[in-house]
Amino acid sequence: MTDFSGPLIGSRRTTPIPPVRIVHLGLGAFHRAHQAWFTAHARDSERWGIAAFTGRARSAGDDLVAALRRQDCRYTLTVRGADADQVEVMESIVEVHSIADFATFLARVAAPATAIITVTVTESAYRIDSSGALLDDPDVRHDLAALNSGSGAPITPLAVLAAGLDARRRAGGGPLAIVPCDNVPHNGEFVRDGLRNFASAASTDLWPWIEANVSFVSTSVDRITPRATPLGRDVLEADATRDAVPVVTEPFASWVLSGDFPAGRPSWEDAGATFVEDIAPYEDRKLWLLNGAHTALANLGPARGHATVADATQDPTCRDIVEGWWSEAIRHLPAEVDAASYCRELWKRFENPRILHALAQIAEDSLAKIRVRVVPVAKREIAAGRSAAGAAAIVGAWAQAMLEGRGARDALHDEIEDAIATSDPVAALVALVDASLGAQSGFIGLVRRASTAPAERAHQ
Numbered sequence: 001m002t003d004f005s006g007p008l009i010g011s012r013r014t015t016p017i018p019p020v021r022i023v024h025l026g027l028g029a030f031h032r033a034h035q036a037w038f039t040a041h042a043r044d045s046e047r048w049g050i051a052a053f054t055g056r057a058r059s060a061g062d063d064l065v066a067a068l069r070r071q072d073c074r075y076t077l078t079v080r081g082a083d084a085d086q087v088e089v090m091e092s093i094v095e096v097h098s099i100a101d102f103a104t105f106l107a108r109v110a111a112p113a114t115a116i117i118t119v120t121v122t123e124s125a126y127r128i129d130s131s132g133a134l135l136d137d138p139d140v141r142h143d144l145a146a147l148n149s150g151s152g153a154p155i156t157p158l159a160v161l162a163a164g165l166d167a168r169r170r171a172g173g174g175p176l177a178i179v180p181c182d183n184v185p186h187n188g189e190f191v192r193d194g195l196r197n198f199a200s201a202a203s204t205d206l207w208p209w210i211e212a213n214v215s216f217v218s219t220s221v222d223r224i225t226p227r228a229t230p231l232g233r234d235v236l237e238a239d240a241t242r243d244a245v246p247v248v249t250e251p252f253a254s255w256v257l258s259g260d261f262p263a264g265r266p267s268w269e270d271a272g273a274t275f276v277e278d279i280a281p282y283e284d285r286k287l288w289l290l291n292g293a294h295t296a297l298a299n300l301g302p303a304r305g306h307a308t309v310a311d312a313t314q315d316p317t318c319r320d321i322v323e324g325w326w327s328e329a330i331r332h333l334p335a336e337v338d339a340a341s342y343c344r345e346l347w348k349r350f351e352n353p354r355i356l357h358a359l360a361q362i363a364e365d366s367l368a369k370i371r372v373r374v375v376p377v378a379k380r381e382i383a384a385g386r387s388a389a390g391a392a393a394i395v396g397a398w399a400q401a402m403l404e405g406r407g408a409r410d411a412l413h414d415e416i417e418d419a420i421a422t423s424d425p426v427a428a429l430v431a432l433v434d435a436s437l438g439a440q441s442g443f444i445g446l447v448r449r450a451s452t453a454p455a456e457r458a459h460q
Contacts, residue, residue, distance in 0.1 A: 012072050017094050018049035022266075023108045023164075025157060026055040026120035027064060027096060033077060033225040033249035035118050035181055040092040041271035048266040049094035051108050055121050056099060056155055067244040068096045076243040080354045081251050090247075099160060102153040109164030110171040115263035117164070118179045119191070121157045123368045124411035126184075128158065130371070132193025147202040154198075158191065162198040165214065166206050175213040175262035181221045181255075183291050185283050185372055188218035188259055217259030220282045222290065224309075224349060225249040226357040250355050252345070256282040284376075285337045288329040290346055292373040292394065293322045297350075298362035299397040302406060309357040313350045321397065324390040329377045331384075363408035366398050367416060367433065375434045382440060389446050395437075396450020399429045403451060426451055 022039065024031055031052065039048055054065065068075065073093045079086045097104050108114060127135045134140050143159035146152040154160050161178065168176070178195075180187040199207040226248060253272060258279035269275065276282065294309065300321055301312035312318040326343050333339045349355075378391035401407050402416055403425060410416060412432075419428035426448045431438025438444070 013074065013091060015091065016046065018046050018092070019113055020049045020051045020094060020108065020111070021113050021264075022048060022050045022116045022118060023105070023114055024050050024052040024093075024118045024120070025099070025160065027052040028055070028120060029227055029247045029249075030221075030223070030225045031118070031120045031181070032075060032090065032093070032247045034221055034223050034253065034255065035120070036090055036092045037077060037249075037253065038255055038268045038271045038273055039266050040090055042266035042268055043270045044267050045092060048092070050092055051095040051097065052093050053097045053099045053101075053105055055125065055157060062098050062100075064245055065096045065098050068093070071244065076246045078246060078248045079251050080248050080352070082352050082354060085354075100153070102160075102163075105160070106164055106167040110167040110173050112173060114168075114173075114176060116177050116179060116261065116265060117161065118181055119157060119161070120181045122365055123182060123184050123372060124365045125157055126191070126194055127156045128190075128194035128197070132190065132197065134194070134197050143198065144201045147198060158194045159198045161191075161195055162202045162206065165195075165199070165210055166202050169203075169206060169209045169213075173213075175215070177215045177217050177259065177261045177263065177265070179217045179219060179257070179259075181219050183221075183287055183369070183372065185287060185376075186218055186280070187283075188216035192216040213262075215260040215262055217257055217261070218279045218283070219258075220254070220256040220279060220286050222254035222286050223249055223252060224355060224357055226355060227361050248355070250349055250352060252349055254286075281334050281337045285333055285339055285342060287373050288333070288377055289326060289339060289343055291369065292325055292329060292377075293346065293350070294362045295366060295369050295373055296321045296325055296394045296397060298359045298408075299366060299394070299401050301359045302363070303397075303401065303404075307359060309350050309359065309362070310353045310355065312359065313347065321390075321393050325374075325377075325394055326390075328381050328386075328388065328390040332377060332380045360408055363401070365410050365412075366401075366408065367410055367412045370395060370398060370433055375437065378437060378443065379434075382437075382443065387446060388443055392443055392446035393450045395430060395433055396447045396453070399426055399447060399451040400453075402429060 039045055073096055075090055077088050077090050099105060127140050139156050143154040143156050146154045147159060154163055180191045184190045196207055199210055255273040256276055256279055258276050297309055297312040297318055301318055304315055306312040330339045374391050374394050378388040381388035415432055419425060419432045422428040427444050430444050430447050
């Protein structure tokens with residue numbers, strides 16, 4: 001990395017622009033700190049340009065697109081350590097578009113040079129359940145109608161992908177890989193199963209073509225990257241970094257991938273990416289230990305007066321809930337992932353006072369997150385004859401936030417409200433998290449105790 005403190009706005013590239021061979025869906029801070037960073041640091045980066053699209057047509061991403069275009073798609077990535085920064089100008093993204101410019105998205109996916117589609121969206125944005133079945137909601141119904149009629153642009157990520165792949169099929173395009181970079185277990189299989197349902201609505205010929213031409217790569221992604229906030233912008237300005245759309249991230253970066261790339265890929269291993277046959281242990285380690293801890297802190301920390309992860313880690317009560325959770329989760333991870341060392345490293349990452357990772361951001365869509373980050377461990381603990389008290393403490397902190405009206409934005413808000421309106425809202429919330437846990441009276445009792453515990457504010 002090189003230091004950078006001069007003006008960026010209005011500057012232009014001084015090196016040749018790589019050809020577009022990767023299409024990305026979900027133009028946010030994480031993509032720009034993770035997949036774009038790995039691509040920029042591949043030894044063959046000059047062959048792999050990224051065309052990035054916002055994730056939803058109804059998002060506020062148009063402002064981001066306009067700002068990046070003014071900077072020739074360049075931006076600064078600040079790697080923020082506990083004591084110092086390293087700032088790099090990133091140039092791997094060569095085009096940015098709103099997904100509302102749907103014709104351009106279709107053309108980019110259909111282009112013969114496109115070899116990879118990467119995706120960064122939230123768990124709830126896929127609008128499918130754990131089996132891949134489509135949810136019955138207005139966005140899904142809109143997209144099914146759009147795909148059936150062949151007119152109008154879909155708005156959910158999997159329907160957008162289905163339309164893009166149909167355009168590639170009709171154009172006679174060759175094989176490619178879809179690489180989801182989210183926090184869903186077995187995300188390659190998950191996206192494939194959900195896409196099958198949308199593809200079947202688009203064309204009777206599309207799914208057989210996808211099966212023959214598209215690979216689905218499962219990944220585990222790990223790099224703490226806070227959403228851009230006014231507070232984060234102030235820090236950047238104090239460091240004299242001039243950029244309308246900067247990204248701040250931590251020094252740690254990990255990308256584990258499992259699957260085939262039929263049209264090739266960048267040499268991401270040059271930047272530290274790892275390619276494995278079995279990704280499940282790495283997914284579980286990251287989802288349970290990092291993301292599960294984040295969910296615990298995000299639901300308990302605000303009630304105790306904390307705004308960021310770093311703040312919450314200074315609170316013994318918050319640390320206790322994380323340690324209790326980790327002691328359960330580690331039991332169900334294989335020795336080769338070295339979970340104990342990973343946890344020790346996580347405390348150092350969480351404690352970084354210069355990474356302003358807002359708990360309110362992490363708390364969004366907590367219900368979907370608990371289902372994939374906490375429920376698998378809870379079930380394993382109960383099956384082993386243990387109480388799953390650590391998991392119950394996380395569910396209890398979330399339930400308390402819901403009952404006290406402190407919940408963050410959640411795509412499943414209506415279901416949560418229906419549960420709260422019942423005669424036993426705690427039991428109903430547990431059943432909403434997972435039906436089998438909702439039948440465990442002992443687990444419900446532990447959640448009830450945690451959800452009614454006084455959340456005394458820590459001394460500031």
